Amino acid sequence: MAENTSVELDKPYYIPLSFQDSALHFGLGQIVDFKDLAGNTNANYSVTVEDGRKFIFKTLLKHSLADFQTECIFLNRLREHNFPAAYYIEDTEGVATFQSGSDLIVVQPQLEGKHPGFTPEVCRSIGKNIAALHLIPSDGLPERDHWLRESFLPANIELIQVHLPEKAEPYNKAFDSVRGCFEKYSNRALHIVIIACFTERSAGI
Numbered sequence: 436m437a438e439n440t441s442v443e444l445d446k447p448y449y450i451p452l453s454f455q456d457s458a459l460h461f462g463l464g465q466i467v468d469f470k471d472l473a474g475n476t477n478a479n480y481s482v483t484v485e486d487g488r489k490f491i492f493k494t495l496l497k498h499s500l501a502d503f504q505t506e507c508i509f510l511n512r513l514r515e516h517n518f519p520a521a522y523y524i525e526d527t528e529g530v531a532t533f534q535s536g537s538d539l540i541v542v543q544p545q546l547e548g549k550h551p552g553f554t555p556e557v558c559r560s561i562g563k564n565i566a567a568l569h570l571i572p573s574d575g576l577p578e579r580d581h582w583l584r585e586s587f588l589p590a591n592i593e594l595i596q597v598h599l600p601e602k603a604e605p606y607n608k609a610f611d612s613v614r615g616c617f618e619k620y621s622n623r624a625l626h627i628v629i630i631a632c633f634t635e636r637s638a639g640i
Contacts (some may be wrong), residue, residue: 453535454492458484461524461542481545489545490524494538503541505577507531507620519564521546596625 458466477493484490495503512568513520523531524542533540551557592610596603 451536453494453540454480454482456484456535457492457533457540457542458490463488463490463524463542477545482542491521491545493541493543495541500532500539503532503539505579508577509579512571512573512576513568518567518571540617 454469457493458464464486464505466482467485468481470481472479472491473480474496474565476497477495480492482490482492507523510520510522514522521543524544525531526533531541533542554557592603592606595606
């Protein structure tokens with residue numbers, strides 16, 4: 436956050452001016468409440484503005500601008516097909532980021548609700564939305580590094596070997612037990628099964 440620049444509230448903390456500037460930039464109004472949330476890839480905050488609306492403000496930390504822009508391409512595809520999601524707030528130019536010094540800030544609406552339990556209704560809703568998600572065409576979207584790609588496991592095993600060599604052996608054994616399947620089968624559905632086998636064999640490591 437910007438150093439030594441803040442707005443004092445009637446509370447024992449301060450709102451960084453970078454966040455207040457972001458709220459004004461996106462046309463949200465003045466911030467009246469501010470709460471730190473857990474985060475790793477981003478620094479996340481729950482923010483309430485003067486009209487009572489709540490938003491999630493994120494300062495991108497390990498999340499590069501290029502990755503964020505790619506994420507927005509996928510989100511825009513979902514928006515085109517009216518898929519329910521917490522879409523990023525955009526400014527009048529259609530840009531979803533605000534730069535304040537070294538901070539790159541993005542904003543999403545904070546959704547009401549709580550973590551659901553495993554009820555038939557919840558499972559039915561999840562299944563319905565997953566089905567709708569898979570009906571959205573993916574043509575023309577950028578390639579993503581995800582766990583269904585053949586290169587995912589080898590690349591991540593290599594990362595473990597480089598950065599966590601003392602913990603690499605059990606992962607190497609689990610990977611060696613399924614390595615041949617990738618070479619034998621090219622069907623994506625079978626890759627899912629192979630990943631599941633690796634996950635089971637490496638469980639508890």
